Amino acid sequence: MRLRVAGVIVLLYAQPFTRIFQLTVNDVLHDGETTLLQLEEPASPIPEPAAALLLAYIADRDNMNTATNQASRWLFPGRRAGRPARPDHMSSRLREIGIPVAAARGAAIRQQLLELPAPVVADALSYHDKTTSRLLRESGGTWSRYAAGDHSRSPAGWAPKETRDS
Template sequence: MAALGRLLTDADAPMRLRVAGVIVLLYAQPLTRIVQLTIDDVLHHGETTLLRLREPASPVPAPVTALLLAYIADRDNMNTATNQASRWLFPGRRAGRPARPDHLSALLSKIGIPAAAARGAAVRQQLLELPAPVVADAIGYHDKTTSRLLRENGGTWSRYAVGDHTRSPASWAPDPLADG
């Protein structure tokens, strides 16, 4: 996706917009959810970085990790006396409040990322790569919504069996004669 590549590399775009845009494009999250994230939702341990959008937290790819951690180290709106201790990932101008989603959306549009359209494209791309129930669980959508979007896009996961695939059926037993 060209927009994602541009957000990862365009040093002229404000870091806050680059990070917000990447979260929209990678995780198909609405701006109303993104502005509610705190720096505590970014879990970084050694080489692993996770973003807690829901449980379990989602892995963050290496190029995005670098951008996200650099942004956290130097967030906007932190120099005023009212925001110095803010935990919001996207602190707003008002003390104790996150950025407004409508304001963030307008700013993203100015750099060529229409948030609603980008979010829809991200969901549709994920549905081409993964079964609808998996996408629904990962991004917090209802599985009926992702199934509908999949059908609308002519997806091919219609025969995917929903459920716990980590357990073997009760009557199944491994073949002791099979070469492992």
């Protein structure tokens, strides 16, 4: 189950393993209906059935049986007490079962960029905005003219231009 959860986070959120293995159980927010993953502000929703898989994994995480590891808050606790799992070990295990982690992560972020503006993806997934802009250009996305910011209200002092018919 551990491999499946790690793979889902890579594929849904295009996160590197070094970041995934720094997550704690406190980064998974569940209010009974919605499950969120706190990568940045605001937290990102986890779709079903991935949410159910993640919650089931948290309820029965492995490497929790040592006396000093029973209260570990790491989402992926390591074999050594108080330490998270090693990213290189998990990455090689996923490759063994047919998930090329680097390629999967690249495909996941490019797919996000084709569906959402680069600044939104950068904020939601904790990427640098220059990285998401570069990846968007490389993937042929159409969000290049998106202006980030609050579009729900007009800027101060702005008034619609009058036309001759008014």
